[in-house]
Amino acid sequence: MLETLSSLADGFGVALTFQCLALAFLGCLLGTVIGALPGLGPSNGVAILIPLAFSLGLAPTPALILLTSVYYGAMYGGRISSILLNIPGDEPAMMTTLDGVPMARKGQAGEALALSGFASFFGAFFATWGLVFLAPLLVKVALLFGPAEYFALFVLAFATLGGVASTNQAKAAFAAALGLAIAMIGVDSQTGVPRFSFGQVHFYDGIDFLVAIVGLFALSEVFVFLEHKSSLKKSDTSGIKLGRITPPLWMLRKTFPTMCRSTLFGFFAGVLPGAGASLGSFISYSFEKQLVDRENTFGKGDPRGVVAPEAGNNAAAGGALVPMLALGVPGSGTTAVLLAMLLALNITPGPLLFQNNPDVVWGLIAALFIGNFMLLALNIPLVGMFVRVLMIPTHYLMPGVAMISFVGIYGISGSTFDLIVMVVFGVVGWVLRKLDVPLVPVILGVLLGNLMEQNLRRAMTISDGDWGILFASPLSIGIWTVAVVGFILPIFMARRLRRKLEREVTASDVD
Template structure:
């Protein structure tokens, strides 16, 4: 009952005209960002964080705006998966399998709205899961001391690559690089400058927003420049939408699928190291096993579309549980949301629930509102959003670059930050070429300092005895999971990855056969 009171309070915070307007704006912008080529949830939100920050929005309104953008971008990402067979990000890969064949059968509108409904079901149920599960996890987390937290941070970095990661050395490299960058600046405990090389601008440390915008947004611009990929992927393709609403029968037929997939997706989201891509993959694989009696999966079966969509949105919601309750994101998507919170001076974790319940419940209410807005917005306006696919990158990418500059310049008004951002853009481009994941770098810059201070507190409490890190049963469990989570992908990573890609390739070659 307590939970419901909290939730009601959350809604009273979130339900003002200004906040509803921001949610609508965010959902609209987010869908556009998601649909645009080369912009996904992560870099879309990355560009907007500094803007929300420099516009001086309060914590709750900013949070509502950015979560709406974020959810909107995930909705928008389906559009290119379904219409063009180009997944916007990895979780959307499974959406292509049955979504694109449906579009080819002239059911594009139905596919889009059905996947919208599936996403909605996945997110809403996962948000309820979050409400029920997070407070329980908070109770456990309140027992954590600094040593346990240090182990927990290690666990987060060790499992960030996920089970499908193929090169753990590169993940570890990225994490160490990010944490190393966080060390730059004046040490808060002793007041000595570290790695500043006498540069006054570095005394405050490197602003993680500068790093995020550079790594995510500018590197994307460089990638497009590299390929001189200026024309729209949608150019020259005829896009027929057909009817906008799916028949009631289709929704009825897929309802079981949605529920099952939501459950799996949510679990995959909560567990460390699984994340949304695995969530959607498992949901699709299971559904195929259960329902694919006539061999229709991969040829435009609505259930094959509903499963991964419900799965990946539920996973995204599930990933919020450890992020909010422990302050440790388990996936790339939640790392960006953590950046949003930190830039608003909100540190997630168990204390947030006790000290700032208004933020937690306001955010949860915002998640509900954003989802309803998106459903209402997406179904009637899908025709408009599909036209966004036509925007050629040669116009879009300069806008992305310039808006990135505007946002970062708005924070500090100094050219120095812009140089640093360009540096991160170059770094991001090179690392992407070399297949080094960028998310651990971001997470490292976000959490590096907290990780270090927990380590130092733990050792200070034990009077300099380093074995204190492994003293309690809880920390031993965390260390064990961290090590297992880091080693597991080395054993099974290639298999999982090749299966995920394999499913897509088979579908594509079958599609080729069908058109021949």
């Protein structure tokens, strides 16, 4: 406990330099804008910015501070277009439209924004405290992990991701296997033989994760916009009066218990691998509706209905950092992107990170605290500025996003071949979206494929080829059990939940 607090104090020493503060501010600002713009979520935003962080030659800690600030910022920003335009800026912000839009229609847009801004702060702030105390505990458990347990843990991440976050288990399994298969391309690190390179020297180094993610997420988004350009909703913010932009005190008092409960739910939803922020906001909203909606005001502009999903999804964003930092196993698209960046900087997250690079971990956590206060300041008094950003028409915005993607990838490798691979990934991403195949498992697969194989082969080397080692310790049996349950149970549970969610969303569209 005391030890943790003193590490945190050291972290503040790292984060309170001019460079880190400036990067945190820049990240918060960019993140809020990225989150607010429809079609650009946290994972897109962070993915586009990673190549830049590299090309700028930032050291690990400042680079991580920049990108996690973008991540937190995007989680805050997602609510702005949800409330004002009824278009969620990102998936986790979807639940916020349910009560946010009716509040805005009642002329309480400013209050809804301010209140949800404060709820975001509350959720993220306490989730960061959760991260401070839970991550070191998890690290103690993780130190007991051998290669066999790690292999099982990777399977667990894919299984819960496929089980919880997707509607079709077969497609999620396909997506994960596809991503892992892509990771197999290139020279095998243990024996030095080329695999799946079809004689092309370009493939010897494998497919760069960043090329894959920028293509799959950012470029495919451009194709989606091109496809639907005739039916693009015009962002029209002119009709909405912001009104007062501070939350009234009685509203804060009334929604306070909701905020606490949603933060708790969101945080634990975030810690579960594969669940992430969308589940956090969904669980928080549904639970609050069951618990406090006595007069049936949820869905009609109840402030508590705005607070619950926002506190929930921001808390989940903090929770999702716990397994990423402590175990090195990301549970969501955005934390996968952050992990990719750490790996590229030659830092391996996991229990050893806390021992070998405490400055990175605690500097990052301190920066998250600082970033939260910056975001609160940015998101309550200055919300009007972000509303204006929403008025940039998509036909200028998306080409800009596409060109920045090219700049980023070209900046890393300077190779035309990588740019073409990125375009191919853009097309693949578009096709997979059409077929309703989730993209996050693909990304996670491309990123984790080699680590997963290494752990399997290490385990097999230890046991001299006996597959039984994968199920030899109680710890690994436990992980396998959770993985199997996590994959199968949602087949029955999640469909019901999803259907309910869809009903709620369509019902709110009708009235």
